[in-house]
Amino acid sequence: MASFLKPVFASAQRLIPSFVRSLGTVSGNRGLNIDEPIVFERGQENVSAVRLPAFEPTTEHLGGMERKSKMGLPGLSEPEVMRHYVKLSTKNYSIDHGMYPLGSCTMKYNPRLNEIIARIPGFSQVHPMQPQSTAQGALEAMHLLSEALLKITGMHGVTLNPSAGSHGEHVALMMIRKALLARGDQNRKVVLVPSSAHGTNPASSAMTGFKVRQIEILPGGSVDMESLKRNLGPDVAALMLTNPSTVGMFEKDCIEISRLVREAGAYFYMDGANFNALFGRMRPADIGVDAMHFNLHKSFSTPHGGGGPGSGPVVFSERLASHAPIPSVHKNAEGRYELREDITESSIGRVKAFHGQVGVMLKALSYIMALGDEGLRRSSGDAVMNANYILARLRGTLSPAFESRCMHEALFTDEYLKGTGVSTLDMAKALIDEGFHPPTMYFPLVVSGAFLVEPTESESKLSLDRFCDTLIKLVERIRKGETDYFHQTPVHTPIRRADEARAAINPVLVHD
Secondary structure, eight states, X not given: OOGGGHHHHHHHHHHSOHHHHHOOOSXXXXXXXXXXXXXXXXXXXXXXXXXXXXXXXXXXXXXXXXXXXXXXXXXXOHHHHHHHHHHHHHTOOOTTTSXXXXXXXXXXXXXXXXXXHHTSHHHHTXXXXXXXXXXXXXXXXXXXXXXXXXXHHOOSEEEOOOSSHHHHHHHHHHHHHHHHHHTXXXXXXXXXXXXTSOTHHHHHHHHTTOEEEEEXXXXXXXXXXXXXXXXXXXXXXXXXXXXXXXXXXXXXXXXXXXXXXXXXTOEEEEEETTGGGTTTTOXXXXXXXXXXXXXXXXXXXXXXXXXXXXXXXXXXXXXXXXXXXXOEEEEOTTSOEEEEOOOOTTSOOBSSSSSOOHHHHHHHHHHHHHHHHHHHHHHHHHHHHHHHHHHHHHTTTSEESOSSOOSSOEEEESGGGTTTTOOHHHHHHHHHHTTOOOOEESOXXXXXXXXXXXXXTTOOHHHHHHHHHHHHHHHHHHHTTOOHHHHHOOOSXXXXXXXXXXXXXXXXXXXX
């Protein structure tokens, strides 16, 4: 509240009788904070937003699978349907509301220009099966994006097909497996994954048929080179290195790691999910990377969350090029763009029904073209600067996981909470009451009670200070012994503290 309004507000409060201030509302609502029931509780029988003509039901093609009871759908009028979902939408938190500091998620602001570009009718209404001669604009945009990703990374080739980062990992590992089989090296069945990697790395490896062997990290957060050397051998197919890692550190030995992996006859895969910290400052090709996926939806500012939408293009070295999936976009001698879909024996073939998430590609291309070379370099620098500013401001209040500076995200442990009875979860819940989306908690698993903050380059110093000031004041309350409050939070939300663990284990998926 503005300081000049505080006396006015205090005077107004004194004019309201105490019994009025202590009463709740009869409806349970609080102004515009409306207690909205679920749609099944709102519905009535014999009410519908549409009126359909009577029809004769038929069971001719159902083979005995026809429904024997009512569907039980809620009956609502059109205004009731609209109001229900609009009210629910206002309870969501988004980057448009404020800072979204989820670590390892890169929830940066999504410029509206990108949305305008993606909604141009020639793009938004294109169909993947229409003649290529009628989709030249979309194909040219895909070709431009491919060229931009190759310039940013210095790599030999790119496929735009994967639907998300995890899909990109899977595609790259299939290419690696194909390359190993092509050279008669079918006994390489192990993928090395550092403990500081994204959780999708071991999952993708297992899904592709590899066994996973973990590489330890040092107390400072970097890969333990002795652990790597001990585990490299003739059975190793690849190393998957998240760089910067999930602990927010750049792998300082990445060139030596690349040399050791290649000398051992394996492939060097780099998880590029955190590449937002590296634009214009490091090219994967220059450190010997064989394959890397992008998360277009993270690094290039396209909206994501709740499972999508995403896009995970893979860039690759020359020695994996012949194993790339189809289709790929090319510019022919006449200057026309075309999808090459001829499968060769060495290719891994199709990895998606059509040609990738074109809407996400368009938004990413718009972002790249708006920023240009210098803008991308500055964005990565600002992202790292913002994370280090948070690390510096909170160093005396929270417990940094490492002494050194970080890259794109700052990692804290729960050491500062020891003996207080307050947990990382309690701190996250308290932040919700303060109007902030909590950072990522309990990940990565390599530190106790992890609290992972990624501000991205979108946030101003004022925004960062508001966040840090709030955390500092919350910790002050803990140190004063006001710990019961934290076990009750959030108290100012439509739904109070939920038991997420029980909900995940025993979800209630039907309305009784």
